[in-house]
């Protein structure tokens with residue numbers, strides 16, 4: 001039943017859903033099929049402890065393992081991935097790796 005489903009490997013554990021999708025975008029652009037897993041758990045953050053199991057992760061096919069590793073390294077150096085964002089609630093500038101405003105606790109909205 002799973003014969004046609006490639007067994008994917010975990011390429012990276014992102015620290016936010018936004019980062020996960022940005023990295024996925026980088027891989028997509030290079031023709032690497034990648035999926036984000038764990039995003040359904042992110043909505044529960046705050047109710048359950050954040051661990052490696054609850055953070056969104058990026059999975060790729062085993063044949064793309066080495067290439068995706070290099071591309072993810074590149075993606076992490078790209079300013080877009082760590083871009084600061086401005087809180088819609090209070091106007092404070094928040095570092096890109098955070099998904100909540102440090103000042104008022106509002107969630108990052110949009111992209």
Ligand SMILES: [Zn+2]
Nearest residue numbers: 087090101104
């Ligand atoms: Zn705020």
